[in-house]
Amino acid sequence: MVTLFRWLFRVTVALVVLGVLAFTLLTWFASRSLPDYEATTEVEGIGAQVEIVRDHSSVPHIFGKTDADVFFALGYAHAQDRLWQMMMTRRTVQGRLSELFGERTLGIDRLMRRLDLHTLARESLDDQDAPARDALESYSAGVNAWLAEVNEGALGRGAPEMWLFRQAIAPWQPADSLAVLKLMALRLNAHLDAEVLRARASLVLPPERLADILPDMPGEGVAALPAYAELVPSARPSFAEATSRDPLFPNxxxxxxxxxxxWAAGVSRSAAGSTLLANDPHLGLSAPGTFYLARLELSTGGVIGGTIPGLPLVLTGRSANLGWGVTSSYLDDLDVQAEEVNPANADEYRTPEGWAPFRSRDSIIEVKDAPAVTVRLQWTENGPVLGPEDFDLGQIRPPGHVMSISWTALSDRDTTLTAALRIMRARDMEEALDAVPLFVAPSQNLVLADRNRIAMATLGAIPDRDPAHQSKGRLPTLGHRPENRWRGVKPAEANPVFLDPEGGVVGNTNNKILDAPFPDHLSFLWGDSQRIQRWQFLMQGREIHTRDSFIEAQLDTVSPAARTLLPLVARDLWFTGEAAPEGTPERQRARALELLAEWNGQMNEHLPEPLIYSAWMRMLQERLVRDELGPLADAFTHVEPLFLERVFKDIDGASIWCDVQQSEPVETCDDMAREALDEALLQIDARWGTALESLRWGDAHEAAHDHPVLGGTPLLSWFVNVRQSTSGDDDTLMRGRTRGTGPNPFVNVHAAAYRGVYDFADPDSSVFIIPTGQSGHPLSRHYDDLGELWRRGEYIPMSLDPALARAAAVGVTTLMPEGSTP
Incomplete structure (x- = not known):
């Protein structure tokens, strides 16, 4: 027995030692790819010395003799810190993920091949102006210079992930950057999903009830639309479960x-006598995050702000005299069509003139550990044909048809990058606005502020739809009907511009900005009906604003939805009923109602009320819609405040949702509210405990910055994922959009990917922040060093003063022309 014990002890010790050695070796290999920021390197592709000064937060400040050299250095810095992210972005848009991940990503690759965005990007290259082409070429050369340095110096393949997924890295090309912009358009587009969901719902609901669950934004309404079954008579209801999307899926x-x-405030509304601008783009959270902070010293002056690895561009930021910020405009720039296939010839489809052949070609997808797959790509006159698995189109596709899309981002003459670079280089408001007509996709609302003026303009091509369009762009239609086909795009003059408004403040929270009849409208679908209410209150609540008041608004966590819904839903439940003994559901309900009665709607991470409110409203909507929608209710993953408001105000008879059709008793809305609260409290008890006063919203509403590839891997997830307790929710200005599905539907997965506040009375007092860190390397101290500041609502300085950057620099990288002497 003693001998056995000794051998077991020796084997255990040996395994531990081997594990430690393996971990040490792995860490050493991974650390080889950490860049040395304090280095002097000779590179090919620059004309003179370039300095990359990384300040205390590792924000690169790039100084060169020419713009070409500065863009070269930006590409070099992006590749140093975010190489894996850039390669994954390129693989995604090319439809080449399956070369690394096998059959898991085959569906994504099929979709991207069908959209063919990378080909369209290559074809758009010649349409850029000369400065844009120079920037693209110089940027690509900078990326490739770092790739050459990695290969020559055996620097761990440039990123630790490269050791796990060993594939050759092709040089970066100018078209790759244009393709990144097109991929952004796909990531930001909400209309394809919205059309599919509306079509599915219209097949099981009458029009008046469809208007409840998918309500229009407040304001002047539109005429009732025909049902999808009328537009496409052979369509049938589908109750199939929606496809869950891989973390790598591009939408x-x-x-x-x-x-x-x-938003921006003009001189008349600013305490310091100049303009102010605040911007926080909301995107899916990940580690590393989407944005990368940088400062470029160009011939037109210094610019600083948020860049996206892969693009030679400050997308949101400021120069000495101009600030710019963007939001998703929700312009309806996409339509879905059902294309009838010739039953006698599957290679033809119906057009207004009769049968016509699909334009088609084959594309081969290489798949790791599996045979290659050949995909037949098809296009109609309306656009590319998508597969039934893409965006769940198969659930609304009528027999004998295929589904195609028309979309402005499918332009092969896309000058969006040229427009964005001109805005970045603009010296004043007029120069920036002159670039607006060149912007194609993704559609954005651009807010500008120079030292004296403010403006907002909607960017992006607007489809020219026929006034007789059967669904007004809200539902899929038959593609052969002439009235359903686009007539091109509208002239640039159709894009709304708000210049120097009388009130002195302009802004957007993805809300409805234009109330015009179809087809002169922008969209029927908008991204916000709640935040705009709070923004208006904060902007109008004081006569003049400061940098700090803009920061306060950016970090505001009051939920307008909670303040509206609770008095409606709980009006007949508060302070009613008899006292109940401890430990009973009735007593727990009374305690929850007492807490909510004293609550002011602050979605603060340290409070219990936000969790009680969120669980209650979620369960209430689930109970209301499950009866009518059945399995389709699973598609409504987030609480729609306008729906609950319609039901509890009984707008157009909406209170009928409260009655369970399949039960004999007639349930009231008070019954549904009471039962939903009891069930919500049971769910809270099962996960977070019964002591309501001890609950914390932040425990449920953790920000999940997950590594898209390694985030689900046991053990590695502890190193690559970042978790933060956060305030806010779906409807607060400090937005923290919840996941809506899974064991904890309240996880924060979509929030500010960048925050910036620019004060032109004192530009160097401007501030910005991103949610994780500058580096994409998990072993770097800059992987998540900005995350805690972001969580607490703090910022770092946004200065163009080179002395400040150098004063606390973590390193200065000097790039020398090849063959020169330092």
Whole structure:
């Protein structure tokens, strides 16, 4: 027995030692890819010395003799810190993920091949102006210079993930950057999912009830639309479960597409006598995050703000004299069509003139550990044909048809990058606005502020729809009907511009900005009906604003939805009923109602009321819609405040949702509210405990910055994922959009990917922040060093003063022309 014990002890010790050695070796290999920020390197592709000064937060401040050299250095810095992210972005848009991940990502690759965005980007390259082409070429050369340095110096393949997924890395090309912009358009688009969901719902609901669950934004309404079954008579209801989306899928789905806040105050509304601008684009959270902070010293002056790895561009930021910020405009720039296939010839489809052949070609997808897959790509006159598995189109596709899309981002003459670079280089308001007509996709609302003026303009091509369009762009239609086909795009003059408004403040929270009849409208779908209410209150609540008041508004966590819904839903439950003994559901309900009665709607991470309110409203909506929608109710993953408001105000008879059709008794809305609260409290008890006063919203509403590839891997997830307790919710200005599904539907998965506040009375007092860190390397101290500041609502300085950058620099990288002497 003693001998056995000794051998077991020796084996255990040996295994521990081997494990430690393996971990040490792995860490050493991974650390080889950490860049040295304090280095002097000779590179090919620059004309003179370039400095990359990384300040105390690792924000690169790039100084060069020419713009070309500065863009080269930006590409070099992006590749140093975010190489894996850039390669994954490129693989996604090319439809080449399956070369790394096998059959798991085959559906994504099929979709991207069908959209063919990378080909369209290559074809758009010649349409850029000369400065844009120079920037693209210089940026690509900078990325490739770092790739060459990695290969020559055996620097751990440039990123630790490269050791796990060993594939050759192709040089970066100018078209790759244009493709990144097109992929952004896909990530921000909400209309394809919305059309599919509306079509599915219209097949099981009468029009008046469809208007309840998918309500129009408040304001002048539109005429009732025909049902999808009338537009496409052979369509039938589908109760199939919606496809769950892989973390690598390039569109997050309903309710999780683009969002943002941006606003500006003019001189008359600013305490310091110059303009102010605040911007916080909302995107899906990940580690590393989407944005990368940088400062570029260009021939037109210094610019600083949020860049996206892969693009030679400050997308949101400021120069010495101009600030710019963006939000998703929700412009309806996409339509879905059902294309009838010729039953006698599957290679033809119906057009207004009769049968016509699909334009088609084959594309081969290489799949790791599996045979290659050949995909037949098809296009109609309306656009590319998508598969039935793409966006769940198969659930609304009528027999004998395929589904195609028309979308402005499918332009092969896309000058969006040229427009964005001109805005970044603009010296004043007029120069920036002159670039607006060149912007194609993604559609954005651009807010500008120079030292004296403010403006907002909607960017992006607007489809020219026929006034007789059968669904007004809200539902899929038959593609061969002439009235359903686009007539091109509208002239640039159709894009709304708000210049120097009388009230002195302009802004957008993805809310409805234009109330015009179809087809002169922008959209029927908008991304916000709640945040705008709070924003208006905060902007109008004081005569003049400061940088600090803009920060306060950006970090505001009051939920307008909670303040509206609780008095409606709980009006007949508060302070009613008899006292109940401890430990009973009645007593727990009374305690919850007492807490909510004293609550002011603050979605603060340290309070219990936000969790009680959120669980209650979620359960209430689930109970209301499950009876009518059945399995389709699973598609409504987030509480729609306008729906609950309609039901409890009984607008157009909406209170009928409260009655369970399949039960004999007639349930009232008070019955549903009471039962939903009891069930919500049971769910809270099962996960977070019965002591309501001890609950914390932040325990449920953790921000999940997950690594898209390694985030679900046991053990590695502890190193690569970032978790933060956060305030806010779906409807607060400090937005923290919840996941809406899974064991904890309240996880924060979509929030501010960047925050910036620019004060032109004292530009160097401007501030910005991102939610994780600058580096994409999990072993870097800059992987998540900004995350705690972001969580607490703090910022870092946004200064163009080179002395400040150098004063506390973590390193200065000097790039020398090849063959020169330092």
């Amino acid at each position: 997050p789905g309903t309710g999780l597409a683009g969002a943002s806040n941006v």
